[in-house]
Amino acid sequence: MTLAEKILAAHCGKDRVSPGEFINVKTDLVLSNDITAPIAIKEFNKLGLGKVFDPQKIVMVPDHFCPNKDIQSAQQAKLMREFAREHKIIYFEVGEMGIEHVILPEKGLVVPGDVVVGADSHTDTYGALAAFATGMGSTDIAIAMATGEIWMKVPPTIKFVFHGKPGKWVGGKDFILYTIGRIGVDGALYSVMEFTGDAMEALSMDNRFTMSNMAIEAGGKAGIFAVDAKTKAYLKGRTSRKYIEYRSDPDAAYASIIEYDASQIEPQVAFPHLPSNTKPISQVGNIAIDQVVIGSCTNGRLDDIRLAARVIKGKKVNAGLRCIVIPGSQKVYLDALKEGLIEIFIKAGAAVSTPTCGPCLGGYMGILAAGEKCVSTTNRNFVGRMGHVKSEIYLANPAVAAASAVLGRIAGPEELA
Amino acid sequence: MSLKGKVHKYGTNIDTDAIIPARYLNMHEAAELAEHCMEDIDEEFVKRVQAGDIVVADTNFGCGSSREHAPLALKGSGISCVIAKSFARIFFRNAINTGLPLLECEEAADNIEAGDAVEVDLAGGRIINHSSGKTFTAKPYPEFMMQIIAEGGLVEHTKKKASGAR
Numbered sequence: 001m002t003l004a005e006k007i008l009a010a011h012c013g014k015d016r017v018s019p020g021e022f023i024n025v026k027t028d029l030v031l032s033n034d035i036t037a038p039i040a041i042k043e044f045n046k047l048g049l050g051k052v053f054d055p056q057k058i059v060m061v062p063d064h065f066c067p068n069k070d071i072q073s074a075q076q077a078k079l080m081r082e083f084a085r086e087h088k089i090i091y092f093e094v095g096e097m098g099i100e101h102v103i104l105p106e107k108g109l110v111v112p113g114d115v116v117v118g119a120d121s122h123t124d125t126y127g128a129l130a131a132f133a134t135g136m137g138s139t140d141i142a143i144a145m146a147t148g149e150i151w152m153k154v155p156p157t158i159k160f161v162f163h164g165k166p167g168k169w170v171g172g173k174d175f176i177l178y179t180i181g182r183i184g185v186d187g188a189l190y191s192v193m194e195f196t197g198d199a200m201e202a203l204s205m206d207n208r209f210t211m212s213n214m215a216i217e218a219g220g221k222a223g224i225f226a227v228d229a230k231t232k233a234y235l236k237g238r239t240s241r242k243y244i245e246y247r248s249d250p251d252a253a254y255a256s257i258i259e260y261d262a263s264q265i266e267p268q269v270a271f272p273h274l275p276s277n278t279k280p281i282s283q284v285g286n287i288a289i290d291q292v293v294i295g296s297c298t299n300g301r302l303d304d305i306r307l308a309a310r311v312i313k314g315k316k317v318n319a320g321l322r323c324i325v326i327p328g329s330q331k332v333y334l335d336a337l338k339e340g341l342i343e344i345f346i347k348a349g350a351a352v353s354t355p356t357c358g359p360c361l362g363g364y365m366g367i368l369a370a371g372e373k374c375v376s377t378t379n380r381n382f383v384g385r386m387g388h389v390k391s392e393i394y395l396a397n398p399a400v401a402a403a404s405a406v407l408g409r410i411a412g413p414e415e416l417a
Numbered sequence: 418m419s420l421k422g423k424v425h426k427y428g429t430n431i432d433t434d435a436i437i438p439a440r441y442l443n444m445h446e447a448a449e450l451a452e453h454c455m456e457d458i459d460e461e462f463v464k465r466v467q468a469g470d471i472v473v474a475d476t477n478f479g480c481g482s483s484r485e486h487a488p489l490a491l492k493g494s495g496i497s498c499v500i501a502k503s504f505a506r507i508f509f510r511n512a513i514n515t516g517l518p519l520l521e522c523e524e525a526a527d528n529i530e531a532g533d534a535v536e537v538d539l540a541g542g543r544i545i546n547h548s549s550g551k552t553f554t555a556k557p558y559p560e561f562m563m564q565i566i567a568e569g570g571l572v573e574h575t576k577k578k579a580s581g582a583r
């Protein structure tokens with residue numbers, strides 16, 4: 001069996017599961033946020049059970065439109081907050097919150113071998129911790145909150161092997177964009193993407209989170225890494241929960257095995273309006289931009305903020321361009337502050353915001369006008385995602401985003417040297 | 418159950434931001450969401466759509482976010498079912514859970530045009546294009562899902578299970 005199949009088997013009381021099988025899975029953590037929780041709560045109430053299955057395994061995070069951006073958002077956030085208090089579930093208030101997929105691992109709420117379901121498509125992020133984590137809708141989450149179980153169809157696994165030593169400015173974002181560029185936005189539809197190879201072993205945890213985060217952008221159900229020394233080091237001090245290290249068998253059955261040479265992959269830029277519309281940075285051409293966003297559950301962790309700061313240090317944000325930096329959590333913000341990174345951004349002329357999803361989904365804090373172009377470290381560049389339908393989003397890694405902010409056009413960091 | 422209506426046709430990878438833009442996610446009632454359904458890719462949809470109408474699309478319909486607001490917005494608009502070559506995974510679950518029938522059928526997606534009058538017999542998965550006279554058969558649902566649909570969605574299914582266990 002594959003790593004993912006082993007986790008699922010262990011959570012449905014079977015020795016073996018195989019792709020295509022319908023199973024009822026026990027959940028270790030059930031997540032929702034300020035835009036998906038209201039519907040989940042409504043459906044939960046329809047069940048008429050009155051209580052959640054285990055308050056310590058349910059978490060709600062106000063991050064999408066919080067701190068509240070308008071009256072309607074405030075109403076939704078209030079609905080969620082009151083439910084969380086009433087049922088005594090895990091809840092992070094503004095001031096201690098961050099983007100859900102940044103803070104859940106950070107707070108040690110996910111360990112290897114867990115099954116995590118969330119009413120947010122980027123719940124797949126926790127695959128980086130060798131958990132089976134996947135996004136669902138609000139009704140599914142209502143059922144999981146009530147019963148601690150949810151149905152799933154066992155997905156096939158596609159194995160990705162990355163060999164070789166990548167270039168200086170190439171990281172998790174580039175590997176995943178490259179992969180999506182190759183296989184397409186439905187290239188891993190209904191499947192688990194398992195990331196392996198020496199280039200993956202060399203990746204930091206923050207870079208692994210970035211990759212797992214975007215498995216959904218290839219249609220994937222999960223994006224998973226096996227446990228190694230880096231995983232263990234990350235978990236140390238964050239959790240005292242015991243965990244099982246599952247590993248794919250040498251003879252595990254994969255739907256396919258895809259190999260890439262990491263040393264040949266350049267920083268990638270995904271052009272509008274699909275994450276699969278990628279080009280290597282050397283082939284981008286001259287594209288003037290109006291805004292840069294550095295943040296989100298894809299690239300709002302400390303590694304990302306450090307990388308962007310390293311590129312922008314001592315330089316100035318291009319005149320006539322807005323650069324917005326949004327640390328993914330209060331901890332990332334504080335760490336960045338202590339390291340002097342926030343000062344670097346502010347001196348360069350960038351705006352730094354409190355943690356929120358904000359512009360990533362066109363909420364607030366950096367909405368685009370008609371005709372504007374933005375380089376963003378987020379994960380989706382769909383039509384209208386960040387504002388006006390006639391605006392454009394180019395997805396890139398934090399180093400490319402920072403270099404673009406300085407040069408006023410899409411550019412790689414080596415151009416600044 | 419037989420569904421009947423005019424067709425609204427779209428291409429590949431129709432994402433959830435296209436079905437209901439995120440800027441409207443500060444609401445969650447189907448009727449409110451329906452006022453903005455599809456507006457970023459098809460401004461006329463909201464004015465054109467009538468109860469019973471059918472959406473036909475190419476591959477990977479509903480890709481992107483997990484927002485249940487997407488099937489809710491379609492349902493609120495009066496859309497009776499969606500026919501596509503394939504559906505994104507989370508959208509598929511959400512549609513089943515919220516009671517929006519989906520039919521997977523390559524042939525139908527290729528042979529139905531915008532404005533065609535189409536009828537769908539859900540039980541048999543039969544799709545009839547009255548404008549061209551052609552008929553198609555959609556991929557049947559797995560038995561497990563048929564049960565959820567027959568029981569009126571996941572909430573009802575779970576309620577039934579819970580009362581059975583008592």
Ligand code: SF4
Nearest residue numbers: 122296297357360361
């Ligand atoms: S940062 Fe963007 S992609 Fe991530 S959870 Fe928030 S809105 Fe979704």
